[in-house]
Amino acid sequence: MKGVLFVLILFPVQASAFLFGMISEKKAGETLSAIEASFSAGDCVAVAGLSEELFREKPSSLMRARAYSYLGRCYEAREMPDKAMIIYKLAHGLYPEDGFFSGRLAAIYLKAGFPALAAPLFEQVLRERSDDIEANTGLARAYAALGFLSKAKSYYSRAVILGDFGDLGLLKEYTAQMLRKRDWEEAELIIGYALRTAPKDAELRGFQARAAAGRGRYEKAAAYMREGLELAPGEKNMALELALLELLAGDHRAALAVVSAPGMENNALAALIRGMAFRKTGDPAAASANLTRAAGMKERPFVAAFAARLLETGGGR
Amino acid sequence: MIFVGFIYIMRRVIIFIAVVLSAATARGAELAKEDEILRELMWDKLSQAAPSARPSVGLALSGGGARGFAHAGVLEALDYAGFPIDKVAGTSMGAVIGALYSSGMSVREILKFAGEASALNVSRDFGGVKFLNLLITDRLITPTYINKFIESNLGGLSIEELKKPFACVAMDFRTGERIVFREGPLAVAVRASVNLPGIFAPLEYRHRYLVDGGIVDFIPVESARALGSDWVLASVTAGSSGELPGNVLLSLLRVIDTQGAMLAKNGERGADFVIRPEVGAIRMTDFEECAAAGEAGLVEASRRVDRAREAYLLFSAYRLLEAL
Numbered sequence: 001m002k003g004v005l006f007v008l009i010l011f012p013v014q015a016s017a018f019l020f021g022m023i024s025e026k027k028a029g030e031t032l033s034a035i036e037a038s039f040s041a042g043d044c045v046a047v048a049g050l051s052e053e054l055f056r057e058k059p060s061s062l063m064r065a066r067a068y069s070y071l072g073r074c075y076e077a078r079e080m081p082d083k084a085m086i087i088y089k090l091a092h093g094l095y096p097e098d099g100f101f102s103g104r105l106a107a108i109y110l111k112a113g114f115p116a117l118a119a120p121l122f123e124q125v126l127r128e129r130s131d132d133i134e135a136n137t138g139l140a141r142a143y144a145a146l147g148f149l150s151k152a153k154s155y156y157s158r159a160v161i162l163g164d165f166g167d168l169g170l171l172k173e174y175t176a177q178m179l180r181k182r183d184w185e186e187a188e189l190i191i192g193y194a195l196r197t198a199p200k201d202a203e204l205r206g207f208q209a210r211a212a213a214g215r216g217r218y219e220k221a222a223a224y225m226r227e228g229l230e231l232a233p234g235e236k237n238m239a240l241e242l243a244l245l246e247l248l249a250g251d252h253r254a255a256l257a258v259v260s261a262p263g264m265e266n267n268a269l270a271a272l273i274r275g276m277a278f279r280k281t282g283d284p285a286a287a288s289a290n291l292t293r294a295a296g297m298k299e300r301p302f303v304a305a306f307a308a309r310l311l312e313t314g315g316g317r
Numbered sequence: 318m319i320f321v322g323f324i325y326i327m328r329r330v331i332i333f334i335a336v337v338l339s340a341a342t343a344r345g346a347e348l349a350k351e352d353e354i355l356r357e358l359m360w361d362k363l364s365q366a367a368p369s370a371r372p373s374v375g376l377a378l379s380g381g382g383a384r385g386f387a388h389a390g391v392l393e394a395l396d397y398a399g400f401p402i403d404k405v406a407g408t409s410m411g412a413v414i415g416a417l418y419s420s421g422m423s424v425r426e427i428l429k430f431a432g433e434a435s436a437l438n439v440s441r442d443f444g445g446v447k448f449l450n451l452l453i454t455d456r457l458i459t460p461t462y463i464n465k466f467i468e469s470n471l472g473g474l475s476i477e478e479l480k481k482p483f484a485c486v487a488m489d490f491r492t493g494e495r496i497v498f499r500e501g502p503l504a505v506a507v508r509a510s511v512n513l514p515g516i517f518a519p520l521e522y523r524h525r526y527l528v529d530g531g532i533v534d535f536i537p538v539e540s541a542r543a544l545g546s547d548w549v550l551a552s553v554t555a556g557s558s559g560e561l562p563g564n565v566l567l568s569l570l571r572v573i574d575t576q577g578a579m580l581a582k583n584g585e586r587g588a589d590f591v592i593r594p595e596v597g598a599i600r601m602t603d604f605e606e607c608a609a610a611g612e613a614g615l616v617e618a619s620r621r622v623d624r625a626r627e628a629y630l631l632f633s634a635y636r637l638l639e640a641l
Contacts, residue, residue: 116616147619148612149397182399213358216365237350244358247641269351276638302352302627306359306634313635 028059035070044074065095072104081108092121099125103135110138115145133162137170140177149181165193168201175207179214187211202232209245218249236263243273252280268297272307360626362640363633364399370640372633373403375546377538377588378411380531380577381554382570382601383610385410386431387594390614391552392424398622400550400629404482406540409531411552412485412510416471416503419483431607460517467504467511474503484540485510486530490519495533497540515569535577536584548632550625551588552614554596555581570601590628592618 031054038046051067059067068091075084088105095101106121122139125132140155156174163170171194178187188211194204205228212221225242232238243258256277264270275290294307363371376395378388388411395402407415417427476483477500487496487509498506509520509527519526534540541549555578585591594614599606630637 147394147397147615147622181397210357213361216361237354240351241354241358244354248358248362250641252641267351269355272355276641279638280641300349300351303355305627305631306355309631309634310638 025060028054028057028063031057031059032063032066035067039070039074042077044078047071047074061095065091065098065101068094069100072101076104076108081112084108085112099128099132099135103132103138106138106142107134110142110145115142118142119146130158131162133159136162140174144177144180149177149183152177153181153183153186160190160193166197168194168197171197172203172207175204179207179210182214184211184214187214200231202228202235202238204228205231206238206241209241213245213248218245221245222249222251222254236267239264240267240269240273243270247273247277247280252277256281268294268300268303268307271297272303275307275310356623356627356630359630359637360399363630363637364401366637366640368401368403371401371636372547372629373545374401374629375404375406375541375544375549376402376415377536377541377549377551377584378405378407378415379536379551379553379555379581379584380409380411380529381596382410382574383603383607384554384594384596384599384601385414386607386610387554387596387614387617388414388552389424389427389431390611390616391592391594391618392418393428393611393615394618394622395550395625396424397619398626400622400626402481402550404484404541404544404546406484406486406537406544407510408486408534408537409511409529410554411537412507412530413467415485416479416483416507419479419481420471420474420503421480422470428608428611431611460512463511464508467507471507472504476500476503476506479503482544484537484544486534486537486540487512487520487527488514488530488533490514490526490528493533495530496525496527497537497543499544513570513573516566529573531573531577531580533580534584535580536588538584538587542587548590548629549588550590550592550629551585552618553581553585553591553593554610554614555593567600567602574601589632590625592621592625594618 031050035047035050035054038044038050047070051071054067055064068087072084072087072091075081075087085105085108088101088108091098092101092105102121103125106118106125109115109118109121119139119142122135122142125135126139129135136155136159140152140159143149143152143155156170156177160167160170160174165171171190175187175190175194178184178190187207191204191207191211194201198204205224209221209224209228212218212224222242222245225238225245229235229238229242239258239261243255246252246255246258255273258264259267259270259273259277271290271294275287275294278284278290279287288311291307291311295304295311298304379385381387388407392414402418405415405419407413414427417430418424476498482499483503484497484499485506487498487506488494489496496509498509505520505522509522510530512520512528514528514532517528519528521527530537535555536551536553538549538551555574592614594610594617596610596613599610599613
C-alpha cells in the first residue's frame with residue numbers, strides 16, 4: 001500500500017489541478033473559447049451558462065478574469081448595465097490591478113450618474129495607461145459633472161490630443177465645458193480645431209457666438225449666429241439666440257425682425273424678446289402684451305419668471 | 318387566438334407609450350433650451366456690467382471650523398460662473414476665507430491652503446488642549462498656529478485697504494454683544510472672529526474681550542447687507558457628525574456647533590440665495606479634511622450655481638433691460 005502511494009505521489013499531474021481545482025487547463029481553454037464564440041455571436045445566455053460552468057470548475061485566475069470580461073461586456077452590449085455593474089464590481093474586487101474592470105466599472109458609474117464613484121476608477125486606469133483615450137475622456141466627463149472644471153480641462157485636452165483632434169463630438173463637448181468655465185480663449189482654440197474637421201457645422205458657429213458674447217462682443221456674436229442660421233436655416237433656437245444677441249448688441253429692430261418671423265408666435269422666449277425690444281423702441285402697449293404672454297407660458301419657468309419680474313418692476317411700461 | 322391578439326394590442330400600447338414619453342422628453346429638453354439661452358446670454362451681459370450698473374452682490378460666509386474650507390470650493394464654482402462678488406462678510410472660518418479672498422488672493426491660492434492644512438499645524442492648537450491643564454493652570458491657551466497663519470497672510474493689512482469691502486463678526490465675551498469689524502487691523506478682526514470661547518483666551522482689543530462670532534451670528538447676512546449689498550448669497554457649512562463627542566473639548570465644540578446650526582436656520586432666511594455644502598460628517602477640528610471640505614463646497618455650488626445665477630438675474634431684470 002505504501003508503495004502504491006509513493007508511486008501516486010511521483011505520478012506527474014498538472015500543478016493547476018492542485019492549485020486551482022479539478023479542471024485541466026485544456027478543458028478550461030475549450031470552455032473559454034466557447035464563451036468567446038458565444039460572445040461574438042451575441043448569445044449572452046450561452047455566455048452566462050458557460051461562464052457558470054467554468055467557475056464551478058475553479059479555473060485559473062487569468063481564465064476567470066477573461067470569463068468575467070466577456071460576461072460583463074455581454075451585459076453591456078445587451079444594455080443591461082445593472083447586471084454588467086455587478087459583474088465588474090465583483091471582478092474589480094477580485095482583480096483590483098486589472099485596468100479593464102476599473103475602466104468598464106467607471107464608465108458604467110458615469111453613465112448611471114455617479115461621477116464621484118467613476119473618477120477614482122478612471123484615475124486608476126490612467127495610472128497604468130496614461131494614454132488611454134477612453135479613460136481620459138471618462139475622467140474629464142466625471143470631473144466636469146462634479147464641477148471640477150480645471151481638472152476636466154486637463155483630461156479633455158489630453159483626450160483630444162491623443163485622438164489627434166479627429167473626434168468632432170468630443171471637440172464640441174470640450175468646447176461646451178470651456179464655455180461653461182468661461183475660458184473663452186481655450187473654447188476658441190478648440191473651435192478652431194473642430195472647424196478644420198467640420199467647416200460647415202452650424203453648431204460650431206453657435207459656439208463661436210457664445211465665446212464672442214462672453215467677451216462682450218455682441219455684434220460679432222450676432223454675425224456668427226447669422227452664419228450658423230445660414231448653415232441650418234430651420235434651427236429655431238439659433239434664431240432665438242440671434243434675436244437675443246441683436247438685442248444685447250443694441251439693435252432692437254433687428255431683434256424684433258427675427259422674433260416676428262412666422263413660427264415664432266407661440267414661443268415664450270420670442271415673446272419675451274419682443275416685449276423687451278418693444279419696450280426699447282418706445283411701444284409700451286406691445287411690450288406689456290408680449291411680456292404678459294411670455295409670463296403666462298410656465299413651461300419655460302425661467303423665461304416666464306423673467307417676463308413676470310419685468311412686469312412687476314415696470315419693464316412693461 | 319385571443320391571447321395572441323392581447324399580446325399584439327399590448328405591444329402596440331407599449332410602443333405608443335414609448336413614443337409619447339420620448340416626444341415628451343424631447344419637448345422638455347427643447348423648452349429647457351430656451352431657459353438656457355436666456356440665462357447664458359443675459360448672464361454674460363450682467364456679469365460684464367460695471368458694479369454701478371447692476372445690484373451689488375454680497376457674500377456671507379458662515380463659521381464651521383475646518384468645514385468652513387468648503388467656502389473656498391464655493392468661491393471656485395462662483396469664479397467659474399463669473400459670478401460678480403462685490404462685498405464679503407464672514408464669521409469665524411468664514412472670516413478667514415473671506416478675508417483672504419477680499420485681500421485679492423486667488424481662489425486657487427486659497428484652495429492650496431486647504432490642501433496644506435495638515436502641514437500648517439492648525440490642528441495642534443486643538444490637540445494641545447488638555448482638560449486637566451485647563452483646570453490646574455486656570456488659564457486658557459493661545460491659538461499659536463492659527464494666529465501665525467493669520468499674521469503671515471493677513472498681518473499688516475487694514476480692512477479699509479482690502480480690494481473688496483469686508484466685514485467680520487466677533488462677540489464681546491463680557492457683554493455678549495455682537496461686534497462687527499468693518500475697519501481697523503484685519504488680522505485682529507479675523508483672529509477675534511475665529512477665537513473659540515472656552516478654549517482659547519479672549520482677544521483683548523479696545524477694552525473688549527473678543528471671541529468667535531459664531532456664537533451670536535453664525536451666518537452674517539445682516540453684516541453683508543450693512544456693507545451695502547443689494548443681493549446676498551450665503552454659503553452655510555452648518556451641521557455636525559452623528560458621533561458622540563469623545564472628550565470635553567469636542568463636547569464644547571459640539572455645543573458651539575449646534576448653536577451655530579440653530580442660528581444658521583434663522584440667519585439664512587435673510588439671504589437671497591443659500592448654498593449648503595454637504596460637510597456634516599467633517600468635525601470642526603478635522604483640519605486634515607479641509608481639502609475634502611473644499612471639494613464638497615465646489616460640488617454643491619456647481620450643482621446650484623445655475624439656480625443662483627437665475628435668482629440674481631431675476632433680481633436684476635429691470636436694470637438689465639434699462640442697460641440694453
